[in-house]
Amino acid sequence: MTAALSGSEIAAKLKKKFAEGIVEVSQNSLVVKSEFLLAIASFLKTTPRLNLNYLVHITAVDYHDYFELVYQLMSLKHNHSLLIKTRCYDRDAPSVPSVVSLWRGADFQEREIFDLMGIRFDGHPNMKRIFLWEGFEGHPLRKDFQ
């Protein structure tokens, strides 16, 4: 069984380098500022003791006031996993940094989130719709769609 890493324990490790990047810490997750997302994700992936080298999934949640992106990371070596989140407050042109450069598996999932939620991923190599067709108006999984 994969062990879930505690958000607060990881936050304690991140405190030294990314003190101002951490927004909220709880037992099972860790909310980071989107400007620090790429740096923190890179740290989580490359630090040997964490080695979160596998992106299980990305998903997005619409909380009306903001969008929250949820990344589930996993280490195939140490068999543990971690949930990190980031928030995006701009409803008209939301954007977060892309993690495709770290995990190639993020490619289609980020396109799906862009398609259905309308969140742009900066640095994504091919940021366009994946399920719906070109010319579709709006992003149907937003709470205020139609």
Place this chain on the structure above:
Amino acid sequence: MEVAKGYIYSDTELDRYEGEVIEALKERSREPIPDPDKWLDEELGQNILLTTVDTILNWARRSSLWPVISFPACCAFEFLGAASPRFDISRFGMEIIRASPRQADLMITAGTLTWKMAPQIRRLYDQMAEPKWVIAMGACGISGGIFKGSYSVVPGYNRIVPVDVYVPGCPPRPETLLYGIEMLRKKINKRSIITGGKQ
């Protein structure tokens, strides 16, 4: 006896002529009338059927309905159930499910159709050779079913292709589909070449 036309003759002459005709018929009746089909050999004579073009065409068409593979979602499993030995659509000459629409004349729309998939379904339909028929199978095929209000689902195949028979159910059981196929066979049977296939 020669009777010239327009000659006014006596009653006795008429009677005599009538008598001669009757005698001649009686003479001939001693021999049995020869069989007009005698020139046919025995085996061939038993194998000729006379029918109309409509009947033979409709019989051929309804007895060899070949479905095209176009099963976008879960109703496909009920169709596969209908195709496999328990329900066995090969009874109707339908077991050859064609991967090429050019060899098919029936489209069974088993499943939910999304707008993204709609052009492909229309293309399959366009590539099928005339005459062709469509059975809208299941609630999604008829109206979009539970996904009717969705942003991505076509609310009924009849928005994309003309539908002949609607088979309700979610999904319809194979018996229901067989009943729908039976309805379609009855519909095909009413076609006529005189009206150009219209009923």
